[in-house]
Amino acid sequence: MKSATSRPLAYPRRNDACLCGSGKQFRQCCRDHLPGFAMGEAWREPARKKQWPKVLRAIRADLTQYTIYHRTNTVPLMRRLPPEGIAILSIDIEALHESVEQLTGIYGRLSRLAELPQVFERLRANIDDPRWQRKLTYHQAMVAHLLDDAAGARRELAKLGLITAQEADLDVLQLHIDINGDTIPLVEKLRLYDRVLELTTSRRDRIQYAAAKGVELTLAGDTAGAIAVCDESLNAARESEEERPFGPDTQLWFCKLLEVAGIAKHHRAYFDDASERLRALVELTDHWTPAGLGHVNRCLGDVLRLAGQWEDGAAAYSAGYDLDGDPACRIFEASCRLMQRRAIDALEIIESVDFETLEVPERADYAIAYAAIAIALRDRARLDDAAAKLKAISPVRQYFAHENVRYQLAIERARAAISAGTPVPKSSRLLDWISSMSRWFMVQPNIAGIGLNLNNMVDDAIAARRGKRPTDEEGSE
Template sequence: MTTNYRPTIPTWSQPCHCGSDKKFGNCCRNRLPGFDIGKKYTKECDKEHWELALLATRADITQYTIWHNSHTAPVTHHESVVGYMLWVDINALGSYLERLQWLYDRTGRLSNWLETLDRLRNNIQHRSWYRKIAYYRALFFLRPGYDVAEARRELKKAGPITLQETDVQILQIFIDLEFQRLTFADRLKYLDRILEVSKDLGDQLQYRASKAVQYFLIGDARAAEELFSEVVELGRKPENLPLTKYQRHMYVRAFQHLGMLRHDSKILEESISTFNEIMMDGSWTPIGQAAIYREIAECYKFLEQWHDAETTVRTGLDLHDTPIDRIHLAEALLYQKKATEACAEIDRLKPAELLSPALDDYCLAYAAIAIWSEDQQRLGFAKAHLESYNPDEPYFRERRLNLLLTVNEGISKQKISQDQKDASAPKGGFLALLSKFLMVQPNFGGIGLNFNAIFEELAKRKAPVSSVNNEVQK
């Protein structure tokens, strides 16, 4: 195979493989790295020379595509021979695309990313590569300010995504987009499929915790606690340390949830400390910082430190104003017996504009605030909200039913007992665990981690080099 090797290099006037829309002779021809692929990119990144790193990444993509066209492409008709080689090439080239996407964001070129992906689609002439391109196109619409509907349309181009799927990234984005539409049984099946296919520690932490969430939502708190315990143990194993930024965030979220389920003040206090440490690393956008403050506020709620919870939520709102945080602020005010102020906060929101999980929180929060206010008009609105609210999860259905019974009694008798008020606002907060447990699959944009930081972590992964290319090097 080595003696017959003939590199398939583009001619001077052919389009360059890097997706730049330039001719090969005017683009990567004089920058091909050969067997030093990836080294210049790393060197320039270390110096924060982003434009030079971008040129190096383009050259790496071109180089790897030449290798693919020289070795793997000529034998693609031999499925028994090419299967593993093709898989390696697609994943390796995909790693270089992750670097390119990160650098597009870093250098302000993301507006050109979709056109670049269209050109890169031709680098590997195989359906598996076309599906990978569909994944990157869908991912584009999940950045901050994302368009979920457009992301779904792009992902459909990858074809049906079943439980036989072997591409972890496609499974992840499918779950991110379609999870709420699946039944409980199917949710678990897709989570288990990711855990089976991916051995990445971040995936193991994230999706094991997601399974714990699902069991909690059907009322099996014991199974949820056991699964969260497993996640915490996995994150503490010496062989897994030190955790990356993303892994540490997944770990502390599981640790925090474990503290909530156990009502363990020590775990919650340690979680607050760890969340503060995570936020200090400089990787978080204002959206991400606000999300971390929301996590910290949840801990304060379970510790019944309601003034600290209020202050923390307000800090998050100053960074990024969201309906969920407005609802949480109303909750913190109510628990401090500031019902009038809680009413003022909840009245700032328009329920018709809310989607789950904010709508879940709103309906239950509004009802509790109405019960404490004993205002007949407000109780009437609460009744209408609860009657139109039809949650799928047993956890929310039970809460809704109990609140509706109290609201109806308050309307009919025009009197609500203190016991009923206390029941509507239980220890730990009537919102504690609600929106948190629904947000089970943080995506690249949605978790608020700086988009650069996500791709920086991906970009640091060493791209695999196929066995064929190793033979050529020899």
């Protein structure tokens, strides 16, 4: 077989390592499955049938076939011309980058993500160009991130050097924000969000990162700035929705944008709009994994709580917890029950949560809710426990550090009233907290996915973050 330029194809020798990175010999792996010019087709039918091992074989063969074409047609040019003078080289790098994304998705489907670091190292020889090496380092960081190895992800990402708002690689930029977001200073983080919004063509990304920017401005006290960002993004998104309805995942991010706008503007209409949309998303059970559906219920609980709909909010949180075990759902379910004057029920719910397993923001939410419940029950011992828990927390964000001081003062006033046998002051910041933002009021754009149940070869954790896509529903083709 020859290439389009009539050169003999640069096949590996039979006993050479296969170009797909499997570690097998070419003759034992992709040799008899090469698709020729029909790359990208063989995986589709087995994917529809969820025959993931067959999909893996087809994707490996696609990757091998493209590498053969690269070695046949592009490598000869690389011997004569500088990289910047070879347009096809950039195309090859992006094409193989997408193949590696697909490969990652399938390894994820097969619960084999831990094998990928070795696969990626074998793939380094496929293209002799620094940009390809950088892509593979990015993939190493991404897989560590998907495996919840935060230290490993940061270590791999650090190999790419300093990542700034001048970064041209959207993938790297988004992963940097996701992994290092908590340690990036506000001004730099806003610049990074703006850079993503500048580079992306995905309307889901535009909605998601606008919401994230709105959160940062709200927490920084720039309410006017947050409102301006939300208004601009909401208007653009609504116009886009009229032209083409949102897919479920984009709809979910739009609901988060509505939530941010409602908080910034103190306007219930935004929460009501979001809750109506989220109720529809909850019904799409075939679209979400159990964890994804749990997350949607958590989002529904949040907007219902913010709207003061305590019964429906508690029910949504309960459903979310049953699906994915998110302890934050239990904390806020208890808060909703407290607002219904069901303090005993609230206490039973919140004490079912293991405080020691919580992250720092969740610990703060727990301590505040626990204190409010203890005040309602006039339980001095539990109030002392809640106060100690809250005092031991050191919030990273300045906004919550200031709030912490106010919450502690409110607790002290309540303790004094309980000790004196007098009524607790009705105006309590602890109750205000229940119907306002929590410490989990973050829209950290999470590229590790939200549990989309897509019946294609790309795992939702990879498909959800393809910012260069022309539309936002490609993953469910």
